[in-house]
Amino acid sequence: MKKDQLFFAIRLSLFIIILAILKPDLSDFRITNNLQNASYFMQNNLPERAETDLRAVIGMEPWQEIPWSQLAASYLNQDNSLKTISILEPLSRQSILNASDWLTLARAYKQYDRPGQMESALLSLISLGEPGVETVTAIKMLVILYRSQNRFEEAYQF
Numbered sequence: 001m002k003k004d005q006l007f008f009a010i011r012l013s014l015f016i017i018i019l020a021i022l023k024p025d026l027s028d029f030r031i032t033n034n035l036q037n038a039s040y041f042m043q044n045n046l047p048e049r050a051e052t053d054l055r056a057v058i059g060m061e062p063w064q065e066i067p068w069s070q071l072a073a074s075y076l077n078q079d080n081s082l083k084t085i086s087i088l089e090p091l092s093r094q095s096i097l098n099a100s101d102w103l104t105l106a107r108a109y110k111q112y113d114r115p116g117q118m119e120s121a122l123l124s125l126i127s128l129g130e131p132g133v134e135t136v137t138a139i140k141m142l143v144i145l146y147r148s149q150n151r152f153e154e155a156y157q158f
Contacts, residue, residue, distance in 0.1 A: 031057050031064060038067070047074040047083070069101045076104055081111035092124070099125050099134035106141060119145055 034053040041050035054066050072087040088105040091097050097105065102125035109118035122145070125138045139158050146155035 031060055038071075042067075042070050042074040045074060045077055047071055047078060047080070050074060069097070069104065072101070072108075073104050076108055076111070079111065081108040084108035085112060092121070097124075099128055099130045099132060099138075102128070103134045103138060106138065110141070115145060115149070 034057045038050040038053040038057075041047065041053065050071055054068075054071060057064050057066065068087050068091060072084045075081075075083040075087070084104065085108045088097065088101060088108070091101065092105060102121050106118050106121035106125065109115075109121055119142065122138045122142045126135060126142070128135075143155045143158050146152070146158070
């Protein structure tokens with residue numbers, strides 16, 4: 001009887017070890033699947049569904065890098081500036097936005113009619129000192145903003 005118990009214990013141990021090894025793979029599959037689905041939904045202008053998948057990823061692995069900037073841009077494409085702002089503002093306070101993100105945030109502020117915050121976002125983008133289309137676009141937007149506010153000297157400086 002002891003041999004049978006020992007054999008059963010070994011089989012049970014092997015089974016538990018195999019399950020322990022496979023579990024992270026199942027989790028990785030779900031995370032990869034959710035991230036791929038979110039990317040698909042963002043590309044097809046379905047940011048609400050993408051956000052659901054991204055929040056599921058955070059629920060499984062809170063440390064996972066999430067493409068919040070891409071989600072914010074997807075919301076902006078749907079003219080949902082408030083949602084875009086709610087995603088990017090916390091990231092701006094952490095100083096982790098790149099030039100494209102600052103431009104997205106500035107466009108959201110423009111849509112939501114917040115010229116002071118739009119100006120601040122554009123100046124933050126310009127202060128990055130990165131050459132590129134985003135910086136040129138930011139300068140143009142800033143000049144248009146200053147002209148609309150009769151701030152011609154500041155417009156001339158840019």
